Amino acid sequence: MKHSGIDYEAVFQALPAAAALLTADLVYADVNEAYLRASGRTRGQIVGRYMFDVFPDNPNDPAATGTHNLQASLLRVVATGERDAMALQRYDVEDPDRPGRWEERYWSPVNAPVLGPDGRVALVLHRVEEVTELIRARGGRFGGDRTRALEAELYTRARELQEVNERLRRAHAREREVALSLQSAMLPAPGPLGRRRGAVRYQPAVGSLNVCGDWYDLAELPGGRFAVAVGDVVGHGLTAAGVMGQLRSALSAAVRVADGPAAALDALGLYARSVEGAESTTALQTVIDCESRTVTYSSAGHPPPALLHADGTVEFLDRATDPPLGARFEHIPRIQAEASFSEGASLVLYTDGLVERRHEDIDTGLHRLADCLSRHRRADADTLADTLLAELIPPGGNTDDTALVVVGL
Template sequence: MAEVGVPLIRLRALNAVTDSPLKQLDLDKLMEVLLERTRELLAVDTVTVLLVDRSGTQLVARATSGFEEEVFQGVRVPVGKGFAGAVAQRREPVQLQRVDESTVVNPLLWEHGLRALLGVPMIAEGELTGVVHVGSTTPRRFTGEEVEALQLVADRLAVGVYVDRTRSERAAAAMLQESLLPSRLPSTEGWELAARYVPGTDSGVSGDWYDVFELPGARIGVVIGDVAGNGLRAAVVMGRLRSALRAYAMDYPDPADVLGKLDRKASHFETGTMATVAYAVIDTATDHMRIAVAGHLPPLLATPGHETCFLPAHIGPPIGFDLGSTGRRSIDVEVPPGALMIFYTDGLVERRGEDLDDGLERLCRVISAVDPEAACAQAMATMVGDQPATDDIAVVAVRHGT
C-alpha cells in the first residue's frame, strides 16, 4: 500500500491544483478552495498562507483554514525570524517537531496545541511571494511526498498571487499616474501650452510625469521628470516628488533651490530612488525663463529665424542618493515672442539599437517655432510614427505668442 500511496498523494495534489474551474476564481476564493483541499489532502489541522509585504521584510497572514485568528489579528512575522521567517529566508521547506516560543514567532501556534509544522516557500517568476505552512496537533514527521505535495499547492498559489498583484499594481499605477497628470494646462495671456503622455508597451506604467502650474507674480512653472523603474512603486514615488516640488516651488523662486530641496527630500525619505527632473520658471512679465536640470535631457528652443537648438542648461546629477549635495545651478534664458520650447522624457528619443544622439538630432530637426499642438504632433509623428513606444513618453510644448 505504501508504494501505491506515494504516487497517489502526488496525483491528488496535482488534481487539486490543476482543476480547470480554479482558473475562474479570484485570489481570495482560490486560496479558500486550495487551503481546504490541502487540509484534507495532508490530514492536518491548519493551513495558512502568509504573503510578503511590499517592503519584503515581513510576512503577513492572508488566508487560513483552521486558524482564522491569524488573519483576524493581522499576524506578521519578520523574514528570517522564527519558523515561517526561516522558510522565507531559505526559500526551502522547513519542518518542526517542537512548536513553542523558541521555534516560532506567532504565539497562536503553540497556544492552540500544534505539535508539528511544515512550511514551504511560494515562488513565482523567481520572486518570493509568501509562505504556506500546515500544522498538526498530533506529533508527526511529514514525508518527502507530503512535502512535495504541499510545494505543488504553494507553487499554484504563488502564481495566483503574482498574477493578481501584477494586474492590481498595473491598474493602480495607471489610475494614480492619470490622476497626477494635469487635467488642464494653465491659460495665461500671451502663452500657449500643449502636452502629450503615452505609456510604453514594455514598461507598463512608469515614473514619467509632466506638470505645469501657475505661480505668484505672473510666473509659470514647468516640470518634466522620470523616476527610475516602473510599476506602482515608481508611480507612487513620482506622485510624492511631484507634490514636494510644487510645495518647494511656492517658497523658492530659483529652480536650482527647488531641485536642491527635492534632492534632499528624496535622498532622505525615498531610499534607493533616483529621478531625472528639469524644472523651469517662466516670468511672463519679463519674457525670461530660469531653468535647472537634474540629470534630464535638455529642452529644445525653437526661435523664428534661428536654428532649433538645445538649451545650454547645466546638467546636474539626478535626484536621489545626495548626488547634488555640492549644489545645483540654474541658467537664464530669454524667450522672445514666437519662441517655442519642448520639454520631453527619454522615451521620445531613445530606441533600441539606435544611438541616443541620433534620436536627439532627429527631434531637433523636426521641431520648429509652430504652435504647441502642432509641435507635439510633429514630435510624435516623427519620433513614434506607426510603432508603439516601448517606454513612457511625456512631452510639454510652451510657446510665447506673438
C-alpha cells in the same frame, strides 16, 4: 551585407541553428539552410510568404497552440524591441509531400529584434532548436510507451508554463491599469498660463509594467511668471507611480517658494533622500518670465529642454545640468542658467522616451527632435505636441513611457 571584410550573409547561411528573418508583418525575408532542412521546405516555399500561411496549426488538433503562442511572441518583439525566449512548444508540421499528414514536432524558439537606423524594429530574427529527435532517442532506450509518456509530460509541462506566463501577464496588466489610473489622477490638467498656450501629453509604454515613472507639472507664479517641470522616476508600475506622485507634489510646492529652479531642485533633492525608490530620479525645472522673455532652468540629470525659436532654429538648454537626485554622497547646491526668447518661440520639455532608443546614441534622438521642431515651427502647442509623438515614437509603441510639455511663448 558585408562589413570589415566579413560576409554576414554567408555567416547567416552557415549558422548550424535554424534561423529565419521576418519583417515586422511576419513575412519571411530570408531563411538559412538549417531552417530549410528542419522545415522540409524549399526557399521558394517560404521566402516572401506570411509565416503562418506556411506553417499553420494542425487543424486536426483542437488543442494546438503553437501558432498562437509563436505569433504572440513575435508581435511582442516587434512592439517592444525586446528579445523573447519562448517555452518549449509542440508545433506539428505538415509533410509537404503528403498533404494532410502532420508530424508531432517539439521546438525551442528564441525571437530577437533587429533594429533599423531609426531605432525601430526592422526585422525579427527567429531562431529555433528542434528537440524532437532527442525525445525519440530517449524513446529508443525506454521503448515506445515510454516515448509517448515522455512526449505527453513535456507537452503538459510546456502548457503549464504557458498558463503560468498567462496568469503573470494578466496580473501585470491589472497592475498596469491600476498604476495608469493612479498616475492620471496625480498628473494635473494644464491650467491657464496667462496668454500662453500649453499642451501636455503622456504616452504609456507598450510593455506591461514599464509605465508610470514620468511626470510633468505646470504652475503659475507671482509677477506673470510660470513654472514648467518634468521628471522621470527609475522603476515602473505602482511603486514608481507612488514615488512619482510624492516628488511631483514636492517640486510643485518648492518652486512656488524657492528663489529659482536650482533652489527648487535643491529642496527636492533633500526631500528625495527620505523617499524610498527616489534615488537616481531625473528632473528638470524651468521658470518662464514673459516680461523679460527669459527661461531660467536647472536640470538634475534630465534630457535638455528644446527652445524652438521663431526662425526655426532649435536651442537645447544644456548649460545647467547636474547629476540625478541622490547621486551625490553629499548635498551640493545645484546650478541654473538662463536663455532668451522672442515672440513666437516654443519651449518643449520631455522625458527620455521621446528621444532615446536602444543601441543608438542620444544625440541621434536629439537631432530627430530638432528636425521635427524646425519643420513644424509654425504649429500651435497642441498640434506640435501631437506631431512630436506621431513622428518620434515608433509605430508599434515604445518600451518606455513618455511625458511631453509644449508651451507657446
